[in-house]
Amino acid sequence: MLQVAPSPEEPCLRADAARNRARLLEAAARLIAEHGVAGVTMEAVAAAAQVGKGTVFRRFGDRTGLLMALLDHSDRQLQADFLGGPPPLGPGAPALDRLRAFGVAVLYRSAEQLDLQLAAQPEPTRRFSHPAIGARRTHIAVLLRQIVPDADCDLLSQTLLASLDPALIHHQHRQRGMPMERLEAGWTDLVARVTRTEPPPR
Amino acid sequence: MLQVAPSPEEPCLRADAARNRARLLEAAARLIAEHGVAGVTMEAVAAAAQVGKGTVFRRFGDRTGLLMALLDHSDRQLQADFLGGPPPLGPGAPALDRLRAFGVAVLYRSAEQLDLQLAAQPEPTRRFSHPAIGARRTHIAVLLRQIVPDADCDLLSQTLLASLDPALIHHQHRQRGMPMERLEAGWTDLVARVTRTEPPPR
Structure with a gap:
């Protein structure tokens, strides 16, 4: 690892x-x-x-420093998992499987620490330029280029990542009461549509 | 109208x-x-x-009241356009054409008033529950149900709308220097993928 x-x-x-x-x-x-x-x-x-x-x-x-360190710790852990952890999240699995696993991992980690992630959301002009967000986007784009090399993978990676925004997960899961299983199925379906592949058998 | x-x-x-x-x-x-x-x-x-x-x-x-009124005015105008304006944004065109036109309209309107929209972004827990956002999501979901009735159109509409987030447009267009034409092509491509249809001829 x-x-x-x-x-x-x-x-x-x-x-x-x-x-x-x-x-x-x-x-x-x-x-x-x-x-x-x-x-x-x-x-x-x-x-x-x-x-x-x-x-x-x-x-x-202080307390803010502690919360930031906690989020940073969790970001690094996720990064280590998708860059060097066991498949399908880490290397060794086909890119499509890794992409599916990535979204599911982000969804459940975000759900576990929603309060922390919402408290730490940067202001609008810095939301997408945060280094941890950049690392996730790059990872998605690298996988997409292996699956749909002719697409604008840079833009598609942004869209996929935007669907995993903690504020959106908060809205869907907490404010609208959607179970996490539905969000997970939604991610798997979205990946299939965006890559024009068949969804995996349930 | x-x-x-x-x-x-x-x-x-x-x-x-x-x-x-x-x-x-x-x-x-x-x-x-x-x-x-x-x-x-x-x-x-x-x-x-x-x-x-x-x-x-x-x-x-005061000035904040003026800015809010301005954004509200613009939201209502867009809403009037997609609910009752001329096609393809308004009724009378096929749902797929209306969906394409909707994203393009939102993209260019957002680009025109980015500063205003960024200044008025609500806090994370209210970002997706704002009435104007709800009206846009409903519109996308209504169109999607006509195009891909078997899909989870509620979730897909959230994803499509998330790709039109003013903070994301700001990041892509201003911070990363992507021309609006590329964002427009990206939206058209995204709609085609999500609905599993062919992109329109260029």
Whole structure:
């Protein structure tokens, strides 16, 4: 599996500090899963990870820093999975299977951390230029070029990614009550239509 | 052509007041086209429409009220065009032609008023529940049901609409320098793929 590159601001994080950071982020992720973003305070994370409050502040500065680090951690994890993890998300499976698996992975990860992703949405003029979004778009475009080499894969990748927008998932799943299974089937159907292929047998 | 319903807050606007309001909005739209959103001040609109500044304040309250009224005016105009205007955008053309024309109309209108649309983007949890967005989605879904009745047209309409997001148009056209003709061709291609039809001859 591909190693996730260290954050640029922490190029030489020592192994124990890195473990410590990972433990804090895992504790914060658990808190979000159980109580939503509102449940994440510096104190609660310290208590859940069984470290002193000062350690959490030294590591992340403040609560916003912690939330950003959490999202960044999750983005890197997803990136490691689609660049170097096991197939069908990672290399080794046909491009069409990888594209299907990618959307499903993004859908369920987004649903798990919707509050966090909505709280962290950049302003409109920066929404599509965010590096994590750029990495996802590039990945989709690379796969599309193998499936439909004659298409404008750059534009199609934007459209596919736009259908996985956390604000849209929030609207469909939470505001309109669509079950995640329907969104998953919708993604699979969309990929089939966009690539002009047959949908996989159910 | 279908009459645009009066704003709910102004059910009985007298004819001369309505004309006055339209004149102010036209003046504001001209200012935006020439100088961008930053060029729209209450004073500039009053001068351009040759009325007193007090009239503009009485009508719209403040600059934000004016910008919102302008966007609402433009939404209603588009809505009137696709519900009751001439084909292919309005009724009378085949559904597929209307769907193509709809996206092209939205693309160019958005490009004309990008600054205004970006300034008025609601927060993430309300982005897809805005009434104007709902009306557009419904229109796309109604057309799709005539073209691909067996598909999940509700989900597909969301995807098609997401590809016309003003923030995305801003990113593609302004930040990445894609010409509008490419975005237009991309929409036509996307409609063909999603409906599993052939693209129209160029």
